[in-house]
Amino acid sequence: MVSSGLRLDEEREYDSEGPLLELDCVSKHFGQESGLLAGLQFDASEFPPFSVERERVRAVDGVSIEVQPGETLGLVGESGCGKSTLGRTVLRLLEPTEGDIYFKGENLADLDGEALRQTRSDMQMIFQDPQSSLDPRMKVGQIIEEPMRAHDMLDDEGREARAKELLAKVGLDPRHYNRHPHAFSGGQRQRINLARALSVDPDFVVCDEPVSALDVSIQAQVLNTMERLQREFGLTYLFIAHDLSVIRHISDRVAVMYLGHIVELAGKEELFENPQHPYTRALLESIPVPDPRENGSRGVLEGEVPSPVDPPSGCRFRTRCPRLIAPDAYDWAGEEWPRTRAFMRAVKRRTFEPMPAARIEAEFFDGTLPRGEAGSIVAEAIDLVATDGEADGDDADRWEAATDLLLESFAEASVCARERPAYDLESGDGERFAACHLHR
Ligand SMILES: Nc1ncnc2c1ncn2[C@@H]1O[C@H](COP(=O)(O)OP(=O)(O)OP(=O)(O)O)[C@@H](O)[C@H]1O
Secondary structure (H helix, E strand, O other): OOOOOOOOOHHHOOOOOOOOEEEEEEEEEEEEEOOOOOOEEEOOOOOOOEEEOEEEEEEEEEEEEEEOOOOEEEEEOOOOOOHHHHHHHHOOOOOOOEEEEEEOOEEHHHOOHHHHHHHHHHEEEEOOOOOOOOOOOOOHHHHHHHHHHHOOOOOHHHHHHHHHHHHHHOOOOHHHHHOOHHHOOHHHHHHHHHHHHHOOOOOEEEEEOOOOOOOHHHHHHHHHHHHHHHHHHOOEEEEEEOOHHHHHHHOOEEEEEEOOEEEEEEEHHHHHHOOOOHHHHHHHHOOOOOOOOOOOOOOOOOOOOOOOOOOOOOOOOOOOOOOOOOOOOOOOOOOHHHHHHHHHHHHHHOOOOOOOHHHHHHHHHOOOOOOHHHHHHHHHHHHHHOOOOOOOOOHHHHHHHHHHHHHHHOHHHOHHHHOOOOEEOOOOOOOOEEOOHHHO
8 A cells, every 4th residue: 555645644544454344234224104094003002092104115134244455345236226325324324223333343333432533534425416515605625624624633724735735636726725616527526525535534435426427538537536546545445336337447346236135246357257146147238238239138137126115035136037046846847947937027027919828838838838737837827818818807907817826836936035045155366245046
């Protein structure tokens, strides 16, 4: 690590062997009022006898990760999967519902007084929107000095000198100390944010989508500056982004998050070259590639992320997973399960036009249904959706009944629905984890 004259207290640097940050089974649930009458509970033994049931949004659920000193751990996943909530919980901007967070080996929950104050300045955050996170009435110098003032660091003169040095460090002109934020471009404003975060000499910075509001051409410049500052200041980053190319640029290791769970964790090259979780694969395959022959058929991430109020049991990705594991209650041979799975997905998403039973059998099963009980269930489902089927009811009801039958018989019976997966994989260099039963 290159030492910088801007480190206020070099001795404070963390040089112990352990991780800088460790999360042990951390959850963050939010209470949210459910629909008016549906959520109204009656209990005669209580006064008042009515209460409003609060739904629990399981934004982060049982996350255990370690961040090593000096590294950038990328945190990636679709919108709404809990990345920001995790970042804020790490900084104790949100109280964890469960679990422990250790920073430099100390449990954050045990800290108070001076130790807590010190830790707060050691951990900083940069947000996505450089526009709204900078007070337009304040001058740049004041903005950068504000955290130092809040932590009683240096005197007026010292703070001004440090703010100017930091402006230069982040690639801005120290003579712009007296300007207001509106005089700067988006990329420059994010550099002001960086200078502000660094003013209190942190060891750890949570970067929450710091470049996603910027033009692509500016993104790389800001990322390069962040990398340079990391080396100079000996920083450790938790870098949150939904954009895989940004994650690939900046991360040493990557954690992939889906609906509150970490589903895969690996070194960057490993993750991008050899993804092990079907969700990671789907994310990687859904990166748009500029190919004129592309006809949109690569959309492997079908459907929406389910609600974190009532997440799927077992593996949370299973309801969208193209590799759902065969339920072992049936005896499968050859292609019987992959074909049944494809048919189940097609019925659920209603991706084929109504047609006679024989054509469904030909298209999905090559003319031969699975043997035994699985085959009888499939035949029943085909009868429900086929144009020449004998089932009663209108179209929508019959498709829904077929979907329910297939999901209950097959999807819900899979190990993917029964058990939450967590597997450490063989790895040459460090931790490699994939929460997928395919690695049983
Ligand atoms: N204060 C809150 N109260 C209730 N639910 C919340 C609250 N904050 C977040 N959530 C919910 O928690 C889930 C995770 O949200 P979060 O913002 O952490 O996801 P994210 O992966 O960072 O997404 P994005 O990239 O869109 O910000 C979402 O379903 C969100 O609606």
